[in-house]
Amino acid sequence: MLRITDLKLPLNHAEEALPAAIRNRLRITPRDLVRYTIARRAHDARDKMDIQLVYSVDVTLKNEAPVLARFRRDRHVNTTPDTGYRFVTKAPADYAGPRPVVVGAGPCGLFAGLILAQMGFRPIILDRGKVVRERTKDTWGLWRRSELNPESNVQFGEGGAGTFSDGKLWSQIKDPRHLGRKVLIEFVKAGAPPEILTEAHPHIGTFRLVTMVESMRRTVEALGGEYRFEHRVDDLDIAEDADGARRLRGIRLHSGEVMETGPVVFAVGHSARDTFHMLHDRGVYLEAKPFSIGVRIEHPQSWIDHARFGPCAGHPDLGAAAYSLSHHCKNGRTVYSFCMCPGGTVVAATSEVGRVATNGMSQYSRNERNANSGIVVGIDPARDYPGHPLAGIELQRHWETRAFEVGGGTYKAPAQRLGDFLAGRPSTALGSVIPSYRPGVELTDLAACLPEFAVTAMREALVAFGREIPGYDHPDAVLTGVETRTSSPIRVTRGDDFQSVNTAGLYPAGEGAGYAGGILSAAVDGIKIAEAVALALTGAAGQVGGGRDR
Incomplete structure (x- = not known):
């Protein structure tokens, strides 16, 4: 089978145009083409008056060899890559070793548990939160009634923070083994739209993610895995030998129960601040890492649709328009758009009492009134929170507390018209843009709940973004604060064997450990961790490398 890439056709092309383009590209006759399938579809909207669809297609020919030889110097015609997933090992039929424990049921923990179950190791998955349906009710409790459950919310519970998001399924990670393809295939098995296998920028949305997470849990359980919800890990039992080598031998739960364990995957997410403090107190090596605010x-x-697509705005093959922006500021800071949600809503994403944090969410249809995105400023430990590996957490808490106070102390979020923000004056009334955040906003001056350097950088960048996307700096656009949970502020450092560099048996994983950013990369990291654990359990450790990929 051959793969053709960068095959361009007009936006409104006829169905027959694609096979005709394949034949023209390969210079073959209709009888030479046996079949074709779309491997990927994107769009090129640089020219708004001539938007094109860009295809990668896999084709089967009656005689592929001479065609491949004819295009041997053409990088757009090659043999179709093998993207199938192969297990690195399987549990022996008589396996009687320890059952691996996975802490956290977000995307990383979900796929670590799924792969371990598919390999026959019957994992135990612990999560501090609730099953996804109950968790959804608790999350709506904050959004509708300003009632926060610190253990069941946007951050904690089955499905992780990604459940209440845009459900983006792409990343910029290097993926030579096509593990991302394995993730997408498992999602489709669990009920995701098959289109995610071919769209260049696939997404799912919250409502579909809920049912998929439930389906994948049932799969893990059918394979012998076990879920235990409302089981928060509060402590570690670490043994140390005469040479100072440390090994995890058990965990203590919030209930007081102590579990003796073999390998433990820690996939706790970027907001498990109490867990990070516990790890630090127990001497697990971790370090501060950059994040954004x-x-x-x-x-x-x-x-946004009109600015990006011009007269083609609203075309069903284009959907709701997205954007990605970045600007390097005079004060040395970089401001960029983060987690852009077309046709979505801004949501309350705090997990701690007396604090306000925001995030973005959308459904598969992306048909809400507003587009939203984080506009965030990169910060780093050396410059902004030096001296302690957990200092980034305290920085997050400080500004989230200020946002709670400035918002009125009721989980309303502080908000401001863009025109007022640029002018340095508090907002007293909204314009034509109505904020979507629930449980509501308090109009104010956002400079009161952001670092001064961030305010200065954002004012410069937003004007620059208006030059890139006409109307982006419209005075009626609404800013809602604060966005602090862009990524984990710490990294639980691991070695090439995927274990903690100073605590054997502990496998830090996913976004919370500092090794992923988003649903897809977290799920891929979960697969890598599961493989490393399986190889360790079968005595074949060392066959999967890359523990330091970041």
């Missing part, structure tokens, strides 16, 4: 910005989705 800022606000959520909202525009009517129709504005």
Whole structure:
């Protein structure tokens, strides 16, 4: 089978145009083409008056060898890559070793548990939160009634933080083994739209993610895995030998129960701040890492559609328009858009009492009134929170507390019209853009709940973004704060064997450990961790490398 890439056709092309383009590209006759399938579809909207669809297709020919030889110097015609997933090992039929424990049921923990179950190791998955349906009710409790459950919310519970997001399924990680493809295939098995296998920027949305997470849990359980919800890990039992080597031998739960363990995967997510403190107190090596801070910005989705697609805005093959922006500022900071949600809403994403944090969410349809995105400023430990590996957490808490106070102390979020933010004056009334955040906003001056350097950088960048996307700096656009949970502020450092560099048996994983950013990369990291654990359990450790990929 051959793969053709960068095959371009007009936006409104006829169905027959694609096979005709394949034949023209390969210079073959209709009888030479046996079949074709779409491997990937994207769009090129650089020219708004001539938007094109860009395809990668896999084709089967009657005689492929001469065609491949004819195009041997053409990088757009090659043999179709093998993207099938192969297990690195399987549990022996008589396996009687320890059952691996996975802490956290977000994307990373979900796929670590799934792969371990598929390999026959019957994992135990612990999560501090609730099953996804109950967790959804608790999350709506904050959004509708300003009632926060610190153990069951946007951050904690089955499905992890990614459940209440845009459900983006792409990343910029290097993926030579096509593990991301394995993730997408498992999602489709669990009920995701098959289109995620071919779209260049696939997404799912919250409602579909809920049912998929439930389906994947049932799969893990059918394979012998076990879920235990509302089981928070509060402590570690670490043994140390005469030479100072440390090994994890058990965990203590919030209930007081102590579990003796073999390998333990820690996939706790980026907001498990109490867990990070516990790891530090127990001497597990961790270090501060960069993250970002800022606000959520909202525009009517129709504005973004028109700015990106011109007269083609609203075309069903294009959907709701997205964007990605970045600006290097005079004060040395970089401001960029983060987790852009077309046709979505801004949501309350705190997990701690007396604090406000925001995030973005959308459904598969992306048909809400507004587009929203984080507008965030990059910060780093050496410059902004030096001296302690957990200092980034305290920085997050400080500004989230300020946002809670400035918002009125009721989980309303502080908000401001963009025109007022640029002018340095508090907002007293909204314009044409209505904020979507629930449980509501308090109009104010966002400079009161952001670092001064961030305010200065954002004011410069937002004007620059208006030059890139006409209307982006419209004075009626709404800013809602604060966005602090862009990524984990710490890294639980691991070695090439995927174990903690100073505590054997502990496998830090996913976004919370500092090794992923988003659903897909976290799920891929979960697969890698599961493979490393399986190889260790079968005595074949060392066959999967790359523990330091970041």
